[in-house]
Amino acid sequence: MSPSATATLGPAATPHLAPRRPPLQVLEGRERRRQGRRRRTAQAISLVLVVGSLLVVVLGNAMLAQTQVRLSDMQAALSAEQTVHRQDVLALAQLETPSRIAAQAQQQLNMVTPSQVVQVPSVSLTTPLPPPKVAAAPTTTPSTTPPPTTTPATTTPATTPPPTTTPATTPPATTTPATAPATQGTSPPGSAAPAHATTGAGQSASVPGQ
């Protein structure tokens, strides 16, 4: 063993030791109690904080789960409503199918598809139309039979009231009488039926010779 090692164990080594601790002192009883109270208070606050935090976390998780359940229910309800909406849209589309409408029109309303469409020329609404050329009544020998009591428009064309009273609404005389009846109801389904398109029954009644 080296001499230096021997020297560290001897009394001469004392000055080289670590600084000495402050001398212990006896505390007063009240001070000790106060420190103990503070310690217990801090411990209690910490405990309350920890427990409170745990409760908040648990409560938050519970609320989260509850909201999640509610959200899931709402999503399911939304999905169901969307499905119902799709089914309604599909049902509506089936009801609006052209083939179904055409079949209903033919079978229930006795409508027919037009075989021919005759275009009535457009007329100006401001310029009065010329009076139609009405043939004179045939000169026949007066008979003893009373005149027919039926509607004059259908039996005696000569007695038809002159259409000049309503020139703006009377279609032009260029429309051939033979084709006028065929235009009734010939507007294709779904068409906008413009004013210059096929005529209706009211207009064809004024066609001479009908």
Added chain:
Amino acid sequence: MTTTRTLAPPTRTREVVGAEHSRTRARPDSRRTSTPPVHPRPRHPARPRARARTPAPGSARARRGPTGRPGADAVLGRRIRFIRLVLVVVFLLLTARLVDVQVLRSGHYREASAQELTQPVTIPALRGGLFDRNGQVLALSIPTKTVLADDFQVQHPVSEALALAPMLGVSPTRLAAQLQEHSGYVPLAANVPLARADEIAAANFQGINLIDSSVRQVPNGNLAAPVIGMVNGSGTGAAGLEYQHNALLAGQAGSEALLESPSGVPLPGTPVQKLSASRPGTGLELTLDEPLQYETEQALGAQIVSSHAVSGVAVLMDVKTGDILSMANLVANDGGAARSATTSGTQPAQMVTIGPDGPVNEAPSNLAVSQLYEPGSVFKLVTFSAALQDGTISPNSNFSVPYQIRLDGSTFHDAEPHPTEELSATQILAQSSNIGTSEIAQGLGEARLIEQVDNLGLGHLTSLGFPGESPGLLVGPSQWEPTDLVSLPIGQVDAVNALQVLDMYNTVANGGVFIEPRLVRATVSPDGVVNTAAPSATHRVISSATDGELTAMLEQVVAAGTGTSAVVPGYTVAGKTGTAQIPTVGRDSYVTGAYMASFVGFAPAVNPTLAAIVVLDRPTPIFGGTVAAPVFAKIMSYALHRYDIPTTPGAPTQGPRGANGVSQAQDIT
């Protein structure tokens, strides 16, 4: 203090280990003495230095070892060190493996474990819908459920079958047999409505599972089926637009994971883990107009029946936008042998049943873009447009037109015998003279004709990109023969599809500007937002002046030529008839008595709005002016009124019955 010296032998003293030994070393000079003096035990014995426990290298203790036997102790020490080293290495390896398993590759092993325990289930995405230009539904997917049975979990198959059968609409006997198959996966019913599926779920049957599915519904039956296409059993587009835009329509499927044992038995009480949500597909808003499509099919179907045609095509297009408003492709169910089911003349026409049970049915494919045919006289537009554009002719240029000519051993003639006539270019087109057209083509030459064919879009795929579309079969300079200078101008060499011919005439209607056709005008996102597609591309092909001349000439075809049956009361119509022979497959000849009758045109001729083409395969009578032009007039009349197109002052007010046209036979090429 009394010091007691011990008489123990020095060797014993040196063998002392542990605390006693350390106690002896507490004295600095104790090692110098063989018998250390005995001191009273100190209150705080000096802490022995650790180095003192290990004998110094080369010391006698180290040489002898702990057993006292020098050789054996050394061997034992080495073994102990070796074993210790091995153990350390083993533990290091185990630690490394543990880190590898638990840390480095934990994800991989977690995934492998999950794969063994979880069963992924695909959640199909709801397919996007197809709508017409007005939002009417053409095809729509409805969510449904598929009922599956895990018959290993079914303990009472008979009683369960009796309860489940009324809900599924199947017989209990069959259901009971299915529930006893012992396969673990038995599809019991597909496309079950959600309301019924909820009832089944509420009943909580053992071993019965419901998975999401969907069914494609087509409310209009088979209306426009060749265009819309179809989806297969797995919900994937298999034809038509459903196939072409499948990536857009299909959406993105989601997935769920079910926990189950390695043997495949689902673990009860385990939640379903949703891995990814499904995303619905994007819908398409087409350019088709549903009522117009119906009218087009009705008009075409009636004519197929009455003319005993094999098939027919009719396409209606918006001149300005290139939107295809209707596209009908029909075939006769009996190959055209059936007699007419409709009345003619002034009798009201009846509805034509289009379907497998009717006289005509939807074609298996979109013939308007996939079926090639020699167009015949409608192709003469290529010749006349090029000649007018180059200035080699004017509408009033006169030509001496004989009945027939011979070229390179072949004889070409007009449809009907006639003496040599002086005809203007307009009359040649109106009467569809083959010889007159070939005389005009002589001034153009081969290269110019081929160039004009290319300019008008023939030989190219359209921008539709429709599945099965054909660009056409055109003659090129390498295949050119001398007789092609007569055959090509009258539409006998090149094979094109109906849509290409319509595009060609639509170019004339659009003032000489070619516009690409289109079938999709917008996309509809799952939340209903409509995104309009870009307008079709355009490019000028014919000058405005030439276009005006062509329009006037085509108007004469309908007014006083072969196309008088195409007259639409109230409107001026421009167009061209075609009656083309059908080539024999594999031979350089034509099928006897077989013709393709067609009419293509636009209206009103003054301010064109709509263009249409009608093609009939092998009709009787054979002429396009007789069988195709009336269909054109019917479709065009309905469309013009539907879109409120103003009438043309001075236009004929009656249909073709009173028209004074030339013989319909003159348009045969």
